[in-house]
Every structure is written in C-alpha cells, then in structure tokens.
Amino acid sequence: MARYSDDFRREVIAAARQSHEPRSHIAQRFGIAPATLNNWLSEFYAENPEELEADHQRLQDEQARLLAEEEELRNQLPWLR
The missing domain is CATH 1.10.10 (Arc Repressor Mutant, subunit A)
Structure with a gap:
C-alpha cells in the first residue's frame, strides 16, 4: 500500500x-x-465541516450565476427557446 x-x-x-x-x-x-x-x-x-458548507455555498452561487447568464442569453436570442 x-x-x-x-x-x-x-x-x-x-x-x-x-x-x-x-x-x-x-x-x-x-x-x-x-x-x-x-x-x-x-x-x-x-x-472541516465549515469547508463543506463553504464549498456547497460556492457551488450554489455559481449555479445561480450560470442560470442567470443562461436566462439573459435566452432573452437576447429568443429563437433558442
């Protein structure tokens, strides 16, 4: 090992x-x-459970940012809907 x-x-x-x-x-x-x-x-x-929570929060923030970006792109390009 x-x-x-x-x-x-x-x-x-x-x-x-x-x-x-x-x-x-x-x-x-x-x-x-x-x-x-x-x-x-x-x-x-x-x-380090606080690090798990920090990583989880970071990923949630990133997901929210990506969803907002996706929505903005869909509004700019309505033919994607």
Missing part, C-alpha cells in the same frame, strides 16, 4: 476542491485511485 505525504494529500484535496473536473480525472492526473481521492475528501470534510 502506497503512503502519501501530508503535503501531497493537501495538494490533491485543494485541486479537487478548486476544479470542475470529475474526481476521476483529478485522481488520474495525480496518479492515485479515485477511491483514494474520495476517501481523502470524505476525511477532509469530516474534519
């Missing part, structure tokens, strides 16, 4: 939290199993 440094784990977790890529792509980019990344993220969020 491979042992990864804490710095490496922090780097991978940060990349996963900041990226819009699927977790499997991030895991592949860092050369780890997707299940390992999922375990690390689960542990991270269990130890």
Whole structure:
C-alpha cells in the first residue's frame, strides 16, 4: 500500500476542491485511485465541516450565476427557446 505525504494529500484535496473536473480525472492526473481521492475528501470534510458548507455555498452561487447568464442569453436570442 502506497503512503502519501501530508503535503501531497493537501495538494490533491485543494485541486479537487478548486476544479470542475470529475474526481476521476483529478485522481488520474495525480496518479492515485479515485477511491483514494474520495476517501481523502470524505476525511477532509469530516474534519472541516465549515469547508463543506463553504464549498456547497460556492457551488450554489455559481449555479445561480450560470442560470442567470443562461436566462439573459435566452432573452437576447429568443429563437433558442
């Protein structure tokens, strides 16, 4: 079983939290199993529930922004409806 440094784990977790890529792509980019990344993220969020809430809020804000942008584009281009 491979042992990864804490710095490496922090780097991978940060990349996963900041990226819009699927977790499997991030895991592949860092050369780890997707299940390992999922375990690390689960542990991270269990130890830092405020970060889970912050990430959730960030994603909700982004979703609202994208929906507003979509609506604006639909209004500009009515033939898309």
